[in-house]
Amino acid sequence: MTGSAHAHAGEGLLADPRDRPRLLLVDDLAANIQVLYRIFAEDHEVFMATSGEQALALCDRDQLPDLILLDVEMPGLDGLEVCRRLKANPATRDIPIIFVTAQTDALDETRALEAGGVDFISKPVNPAVVRARVKTHLTMKAQSDLLKAIVFIDGLTGIANRRRFDEAIQTEWRSCRRGGLPLTLFMIDIDHFKQYNDRYGHQEGDACLRRVATAVRLQLGRPHDLAARYGGEEFVCLLPECDLEAGRVKAEEVCAAVEALAIPHAGSATAAVVTVSVGVASAFPQDGSGAEILVAAADAALYQAKSSGRNRVCFKPAA
Template sequence: MEKIMIIDDSPVQAAHLKNILESDYQITTVQEPQMGLSYAREQDFSLILLDVVMPGMDGFVLLKKLQEEVATRHIPVILITALSDIENEQRGLTLGAVDYIYKPFHPMIVKARVNTHIKLYQYRKQVEYQSMTDQLTGIANRRRYERVSEQKWQEAIRLRVPFSICMMDIDHFKKYNDTFGHPAGDTVITAVSATAGRYLRRNTDFLARYGGEEFVVFMMGDSSRQAFEQMCRVRRAVEELHIPHSGSVSEWVTISAGGTTVLPKRGDSFDTFLKIADTMLYDAKRFGRNRVVWNDENMRQFSE
């Protein structure tokens, strides 16, 4: 069931809207605009119904804040208002509202407009999912990684929790392709991504295909030791698939991984720590492959 949030300082009006919609949708009602902004950041809403006239922070100001944040700008917003002049309607639409519902409203009109925008939102999500999914493996692609990286980074800053970035790739992959062919190489990439995905299934984990045989992982909230040990489990699980490799290189297909954990603060650059993770991957290769090398919160390196 799709989730809708109603932000309205009037409990009576919020309850009326909820009564109209709750048979078809999961409804959350909020009276405080700032609380509505927090809920929008933390939960997965398909639509927001936002009253324009509220004390303190009016609907226009809140709409602007929702549009400015990466985590909330994708949520469609319908403004609920008694202000029927063209100037206010133009202002709301310019700020990013998808529609207006005027007071006093008719239940059938509310249902019809909400249903239309929920369907549009679902269609857009499906199109976005397809455009941000790697066609070979079914995991996130480079495009989705670029969007999620900034979102997760800012979330870690806001929540003041550790953020781990890990780069991993398949050892001697060119040699594997040269020996067994590209279709077999695609099968290996798929097997590695599926294996990693079984260990990175929490809401705080993110796995994407970075390019070719290389992958990128985010973990939020884990210490450096916890993140390191999780990637060690992934590495061992890939080795235990026992996918034969060329005997002149190694017996089985393996991966190497390099990562870093940081407690990010405002002003820190995500790209700086991505480069550190990439350097750790380089060290894992240099130290003999089939291993994990990590950089902890105090910039100290350790490995398997």
């Protein structure tokens, strides 16, 4: 595989979302990847990896693949282990994985499906068959994504809703507890939002909420970070594997990004434009404690930020 192919893979997953489905092809033999590339390049955004390690790195980016075609037998991390790791990660567990292999016995197929694969294709691939199967699984994923959007997306702002956040914080708490990793939470409140609504009207208030939500979401660069509307003019950000200091820095960026929108707010006692107050809390989840301590600490930090003059970040470790 050439260096340019590797570069294209990394750049593509960081690019803006495309209309064409994104496929990740993983095989240690460049010739095998080229066969699949020729089949899909015209109608898909195609990215390539020649090792399990590189495949995992490409899936730790902002724009994830919509489907992965994954070789089973590879040096180092084989396809089965790559699949298991992707399925264990909340950010990548819903990506459909089709195994492509020269091994065709029933035991190999069973192992592939048990690892989390959705399908199993034998080499040499039949172009018509592999295209049909990829199309089927992409359609199923699109339908699943739509259903999740209906359930978990806030209708006004387009970011995650409270229900999605409540589920995510429990999942990430357990995951960070198992890995001995920190979990950080922001609670964000738009300063003097009632006065904004009173002065400009609820239609402009809704537009303000949408712009602030987008600004907050765009500050979170990792696929497993979550921005959600908590209720009213409050938002939350959940950052797994992020400690208090890194969280504080990111929260300052969120605060600055909202102020940089320069949305006029003549009714604010804090600034001439819309601003936010942010409470940051971080914890290393432990057995015997729950995510509610993180929420309580972030809420207390938010109260401190508002009491100290607003348009600022306050932070504290969770008890």
